[in-house]
Amino acid sequence: MTEATVGVGIGADQLDTTDMVLNIGPQHPSTHGVLRLRLVLDGERIITAEPIIGYMHRGAEKLFEVRDYRQILVLANRHDWLSAFANELGVVLAVERMLGMEVPERAVWARTLLAELNRVLSHLMFLGSYPLELGAITPIFHAFRDREEIQAVMEEISGGRMHFMFNRVGGLKEDLPAGWLGRARAAVAGVRGRVPVLRDLVHGNEIFRARTKGVGVLSRETVHAYGVSGPIARASGVDFDLRRDEPYLAYGELTDVLRVVTREEGDCLARFSCLIDQVEVSLDLADACLDRLETLPPGPINLRLPKVLKAPEGHTYAWTENPLGVNGYYLVSRGEKTPWRLKLRSASFNNVQVLSELLPGTLVADMVAILGSMFFVVGDIDK
Amino acid sequence: MSQRLAELAATTDLAADPVGFASDPWWLILFKAVLVFAFCVVMTLFAIWWERKVVAWMQMRIGPKHVGPQGLLQSLADGVKLAFKEDIIVKAADKPVYILAPVVSMVPAFMAFAVIPMGGQVSMFGHQTHLQLTDLPVGVLYILATASVGIYGIVLAGWSSGSTYPLLGSLRSTAQMISYEVAMGLSFAGVFLYSGSMSTSTIVGQQGDTWFAVLLPVSFIIYIVAMVGETNRAPFDLPEAEGELVGGFHTEYSSLKFALFFLAEYVNMVVVSSLATTLFLGGYRAPWPITAVWDGANSGWWTLLWYFLKVQLFLFLFIWLRGTLPRLRYDQFMRLGWKVLIPTSLVWLMLIATVRAMKNEGYDYRGIVLGIAGAIIAILVLSVVWDMFRGTDDEEEKAKAAQPPPGAPGAAEPFDPMAGGFPVPPLPGQELPPVPRRAVRRAEPVGAMVGNGNGTGSADDESATDATDKEV
Amino acid sequence: MTAHGYFSTYALVGLVLLVGGGFVSVAFAANRLLRPHAPNVEKLMTYECGVDPVGEGWAQTHIRYYIYAYLYVIFAVDAIFLFPWATVFADPGFGTTTLVEMFVFVGFLAVGLLYAWRKGVLTWT
Numbered sequence: 001m002t003e004a005t006v007g008v009g010i011g012a013d014q015l016d017t018t019d020m021v022l023n024i025g026p027q028h029p030s031t032h033g034v035l036r037l038r039l040v041l042d043g044e045r046i047i048t049a050e051p052i053i054g055y056m057h058r059g060a061e062k063l064f065e066v067r068d069y070r071q072i073l074v075l076a077n078r079h080d081w082l083s084a085f086a087n088e089l090g091v092v093l094a095v096e097r098m099l100g101m102e103v104p105e106r107a108v109w110a111r112t113l114l115a116e117l118n119r120v121l122s123h124l125m126f127l128g129s130y131p132l133e134l135g136a137i138t139p140i141f142h143a144f145r146d147r148e149e150i151q152a153v154m155e156e157i158s159g160g161r162m163h164f165m166f167n168r169v170g171g172l173k174e175d176l177p178a179g180w181l182g183r184a185r186a187a188v189a190g191v192r193g194r195v196p197v198l199r200d201l202v203h204g205n206e207i208f209r210a211r212t213k214g215v216g217v218l219s220r221e222t223v224h225a226y227g228v229s230g231p232i233a234r235a236s237g238v239d240f241d242l243r244r245d246e247p248y249l250a251y252g253e254l255t256d257v258l259r260v261v262t263r264e265e266g267d268c269l270a271r272f273s274c275l276i277d278q279v280e281v282s283l284d285l286a287d288a289c290l291d292r293l294e295t296l297p298p299g300p301i302n303l304r305l306p307k308v309l310k311a312p313e314g315h316t317y318a319w320t321e322n323p324l325g326v327n328g329y330y331l332v333s334r335g336e337k338t339p340w341r342l343k344l345r346s347a348s349f350n351n352v353q354v355l356s357e358l359l360p361g362t363l364v365a366d367m368v369a370i371l372g373s374m375f376f377v378v379g380d381i382d383k
Numbered sequence: 384m385s386q387r388l389a390e391l392a393a394t395t396d397l398a399a400d401p402v403g404f405a406s407d408p409w410w411l412i413l414f415k416a417v418l419v420f421a422f423c424v425v426m427t428l429f430a431i432w433w434e435r436k437v438v439a440w441m442q443m444r445i446g447p448k449h450v451g452p453q454g455l456l457q458s459l460a461d462g463v464k465l466a467f468k469e470d471i472i473v474k475a476a477d478k479p480v481y482i483l484a485p486v487v488s489m490v491p492a493f494m495a496f497a498v499i500p501m502g503g504q505v506s507m508f509g510h511q512t513h514l515q516l517t518d519l520p521v522g523v524l525y526i527l528a529t530a531s532v533g534i535y536g537i538v539l540a541g542w543s544s545g546s547t548y549p550l551l552g553s554l555r556s557t558a559q560m561i562s563y564e565v566a567m568g569l570s571f572a573g574v575f576l577y578s579g580s581m582s583t584s585t586i587v588g589q590q591g592d593t594w595f596a597v598l599l600p601v602s603f604i605i606y607i608v609a610m611v612g613e614t615n616r617a618p619f620d621l622p623e624a625e626g627e628l629v630g631g632f633h634t635e636y637s638s639l640k641f642a643l644f645f646l647a648e649y650v651n652m653v654v655v656s657s658l659a660t661t662l663f664l665g666g667y668r669a670p671w672p673i674t675a676v677w678d679g680a681n682s683g684w685w686t687l688l689w690y691f692l693k694v695q696l697f698l699f700l701f702i703w704l705r706g707t708l709p710r711l712r713y714d715q716f717m718r719l720g721w722k723v724l725i726p727t728s729l730v731w732l733m734l735i736a737t738v739r740a741m742k743n744e745g746y747d748y749r750g751i752v753l754g755i756a757g758a759i760i761a762i763l764v765l766s767v768v769w770d771m772f773r774g775t776d777d778e779e780e781k782a783k784a785a786q787p788p789p790g791a792p793g794a795a796e797p798f799d800p801m802a803g804g805f806p807v808p809p810l811p812g813q814e815l816p817p818v819p820r821r822a823v824r825r826a827e828p829v830g831a832m833v834g835n836g837n838g839t840g841s842a843d844d845e846s847a848t849d850a851t852d853k854e855v
Numbered sequence: 856m857t858a859h860g861y862f863s864t865y866a867l868v869g870l871v872l873l874v875g876g877g878f879v880s881v882a883f884a885a886n887r888l889l890r891p892h893a894p895n896v897e898k899l900m901t902y903e904c905g906v907d908p909v910g911e912g913w914a915q916t917h918i919r920y921y922i923y924a925y926l927y928v929i930f931a932v933d934a935i936f937l938f939p940w941a942t943v944f945a946d947p948g949f950g951t952t953t954l955v956e957m958f959v960f961v962g963f964l965a966v967g968l969l970y971a972w973r974k975g976v977l978t979w980t
Binding site for chain 2: 864865867868872875878879883885886889891892893894900901923924926927930931934935942944945946950957958961964965971972
């Protein structure tokens with residue numbers, strides 16, 4: 001790797017253009033977190049790109065091993081801080097499966113509802129921040145306004161705005177407050193009514209399309225090779241969604257509402273439009289869950305647990321369709337109250353690896369468009 | 384030359400008592416010079432506040448409101464704060480150039496203001512004088528020249544910082560500004576063709592009947608685009624694209640030096656807006672419906688108001704663009720400049736020249752020809768720009784149509800190694816069996832999902848699913 | 856307008872330059888008095904996204920930037936030729952001949968631009 005040590009036009013003997021090493025991150029506005037990309041540039045064209053990760057590594061997996069199953073949730077919902085509820089979900093599903101626990105039906109539907117609301121929250125975040133990275137400063141405020149509405153109902157039940165901690169092994173922490181379903185429905189309707197604003201403001205913008213269309217095309221083969229999942233994979237035509245293909249929670253009963261959004265192009269625009277369509281699908285799912293919750297008879301929303309919660313010896317792999325992609329927990333228990341091993345497969349980790357394939361050959365300006373369209377959370381990469 | 388200037392001056396409203404620009408006493412000239420600086424600084428402070436308020440309004444926010452009434456003094460407070468900040472000159476910087484750069488960037492911006500006619504003839508301390516510091520016979524050229532010098536400030540700032548981001552930012556900025564300056568200059572040529580002068584006050588005087596924006600719509604549009612490019616404002620704010628190059632050319636600047644860049648940017652905005660007002664919107668003269676009902680609208684200090692309002696109109700346009708549009712990519716931006724704006728300007732210029740020549744030769748269908756040709760070219764420009772950004776829209780629609788309808792099973796998919804299986808590629812020579820799970824679309828009983836081995840397995844091996852079934 | 860008046864309009868430009876210089880000096884002096892000054896090694900490092908900078912930030916960059924500079928010089932100079940022509944164009948004594956001359960001139964310009972276009976100079980590689 002040539003390092004840039006030559007001044008501009010310094011002498012005739014060194015008239016080669018030197019490759020410039022440009023570090024994007026760990027403290028860079030477009031990585032929203034501490035991801036670092038080491039780029040070698042020729043002018044403004046990227047020759048090689050290497051994601052350097054680990055600046056936020058917190059050793060979550062190791063910490064899981066010294067927490068009991070109830071405490072693990074607190075840690076587990078933190079790696080992807082935009083989809084805390086969905087992260088908790090994977091852990092409780094794994095533990096419940098190990099325990100052979102039957103979760104009350106109301107809890108299952110409420111979990112489905114909250115998971116979808118959480119998905120909307122996460123997606124809206126990226127729908128706002130991606131245009132921001134491309135220089136449009138307004139959409140993020142519209143996205144945050146919508147987020148605020150959903151966050152209000154989430155906050156009402158869980159008390160949290162980010163790390164909800166509402167899942168418990170065996171159900172949810174508390175029953176839904178009276179009248180909450182109506183407020184949740186109003187929030188869903190409000191957000192649905194304003195999704196077209198984002199669509200018009202960003203998706204229909206000529207400059208936005210010019211910057212994203214045909215940029216950073218991710219092929220289906222690359223998706224498979226790198227284990228990319230979630231909306232990014234679906235934008236490349238990989239029709240894979242755990243909610244449909246391996247239904248967990250109540251998704252098995254929502255097949256008529258659940259529409260797996262796919263695109264064939266695999267470019268940044270496809271990824272963005274996948275995301276915006278998924279918001280609408282999630283809102284539909286949330287409405288369906290609300291409908292169902294209203295008809296369900298009253299009953300418990302969680303199970304009484306023993307004082308010491310021990311998963312029986314064995315192992316299981318629970319994976320869920322998180323907002324950013326497949327999120328899996330491989331739980332190995334030796335019958336103690338802490339897991340022997342809890343391996344975390346986070347979506348962003350795999351999704352970001354593909355950058356070293358996508359970036360070379362593109363312009364620095366495209367780098368931002370591509371990086372933003374990979375929809376990652378750095379905590380989810382570094383765990 | 385002087386004879387012609389006098390003739391032209393006679394055509395303006397100033398004719399009542401034409402006062403030469405050099406006839407002011409020296410103290411009045413100095414006062415006006417200081418006033419120009421004061422005006423620029425105040426306009427900058429106001430423009431920043433106005434921008435923050437308007438953008439906030441577009442984003443459903445309130446914007447600054449704590450310092451001063453409605454936050455009017457917020458930008459002043461920010462400016463003062465910047466002056467109090469520690470000034471860091473990084474070690475890698477080339478110190479003299481590093482210090483010089485913000486000055487080179489700012490002073491020309493102010494200097495350009497010297498030839499902007501801000502108002503007609505007013506009485507100041509008992510002297511009849513123009514609200515314009517000086518009237519060069521080549522005023523518009525002078526503005527172009529000062530703008531070019533201002534570019535040096537940015538180039539030198541990026542280079543002298545000794546850091547990668549500023550260097551890239553300044554290189555971009557240079558290429559960008561010089562490209563758009565050509566288009567800008569060509570749009571001026573059309574104005575000169577009509578005004579027969581490069582003096583700003585004469586150009587304003589020539590627009591007594593019709594604004595040049597009406598006569599030269601294409602020049603006007605090209606100028607508007609070029610002026611946004613020239614001032615590095617959104618959607619052409621590539622040199623300071625914070626998502627890519629952090630701060631661009633001023634990444635390493637702090638304290639007052641940073642404030643000077645900030646000041647230069649906003650003064651430049653005011654300058655190009657003033658120039659647009661002067662060249663195309665009749666300068667400080669009142670717009671038509673007002674002059675029809677009020678004769679005094681074009682006299683005295685009122686003219687300053689019209690000038691101010693028109694400049695605000697352009698500033699609002701700047702802010703509006705910033706609040707709405709994403710940033711163009713570099714090559715798209717250059718393509719717009721060199722392949723659309725410059726050729727169009729050239730064609731348009733020759734077109735109006737031809738029409739003018741025909742008129743001089745005695746043909747009388749000038750208006751018709753000009754109108755039609757103008758409309759055609761305007762449509763051409765718009766369609767080219769449209770096509771550039773729009774791409775082929777039909778493809779998108781087709782792709783959408785090709786999507787499976789909602790809820791349709793993906794069973795029609797061809798071989799797909801990931802479908803329902805694990806996100807790993809098949810081993811060499813291994814054929815993935817037909818998807819087992821995709822076909823099974825039975826609605827599982829809710830609550831019972833914990834027990835079935837359906838959702839289990841390990842990330843490495845599909846056969847590991849059996850192992851987990853034991854706790855069922 | 857007398858020669859004196861003509862030059863005095865330019866003298867005013869010099870005056871603005873002086874006032875500008877004064878403005879900057881006063882601002883710099885005030886800033887020097889007001890601001891704290893506590894440099895340390897970390898502060899004086901160039902920004903490299905949180906990584907210690909390696910080597911110099913100066914790099915020999917690709918020629919494409921300079922091509923734009925050359926193009927600019929050509930076009931800006933040509934535009935400067937256009938301005939006086941446009942100014943006197945409508946005056947008596949300049950007629951169709953002037954127009955044809957300018958068509959020839961602009962034709963050269965256009966050929967130049969077309970050449971650059973065809974050569975792919977305008978395409979960002």
